[in-house]
Amino acid sequence: xxxxxxxxxxxxxxxxxxxxxxxxxxxxxxxxxxxxxxxxxxxxxxxxxxxxxxxxxxxxxxxxxxxxxxxxxxxxxxxxxxxxxxxxxxxxxxxxxxxxxxxxxxxxxxxxxxxxxxxxxxxxxxxxxxxxxxxxxxxxxxxxxxxxxxxxxxxxxxxxxxxxxxxxxxxxxxxxxxxxxxxxxxxxxxxxxxxxxxxxxxx
Numbered sequence: 218x219x220x221x222x223x224x225x226x227x228x229x230x231x232x233x234x235x236x237x238x239x240x241x242x243x244x245x246x247x248x249x250x251x252x253x254x255x256x257x258x259x260x261x262x263x264x265x266x267x268x269x270x271x272x273x274x275x276x277x278x279x280x281x282x283x284x285x286x287x288x289x290x291x292x293x294x295x296x297x298x299x300x301x302x303x304x305x306x307x308x309x310x311x312x313x314x315x316x317x318x319x320x321x322x323x324x325x326x327x328x329x330x331x332x333x334x335x336x337x338x339x340x341x342x343x344x345x346x347x348x349x350x351x352x353x354x355x356x357x358x359x360x361x362x363x364x365x366x367x368x369x370x371x372x373x374x375x376x377x378x379x380x381x382x383x384x385x386x387x388x389x390x391x392x393x394x395x396x397x398x399x400x401x402x403x404x405x406x407x408x409x410x411x412x413x414x415x416x417x418x419x420x
Contacts, residue, residue, distance in 0.1 A: 331361070
């Protein structure tokens, strides 16, 4: 990590598994897990929890409500990210509240990588100014500029969080038919959406 440049390496190796000392010894190694992971027990260990659905999905109550609910339900997690499109996600951290991440139109990483980069940058001592910041996420051989800024509605207070009705899936909600990912790029389709992913930010 150099300033606002974050290089992300991702692996399906579990950073908290036995024999993973080389990963846990890294100061910014973390576990990113999709909410509909194949192994729900990984959610209890996740540092970052993500999902991808339309922002008006009635099961979830919107990105603000979902991110607040996830952090309340999973005390180990420090960041929850709701991707609403291939270049956009809404993230909530315990120290910075609700944030909006927007990548440039030509970026070709998935929003889960942007969320992991933000987590790593903050964990590495990054300071978010009131007007936001642009991070350069390096992954899969390319650099992807991502604008991070506070979501203005957050200052008005937290939204009411009502758990949605059960509808299947690892969390009782299901995946909603894949959300926006059905039209994603080939590289995006190869991302680790349903497996727990170890992310390491290189320093």
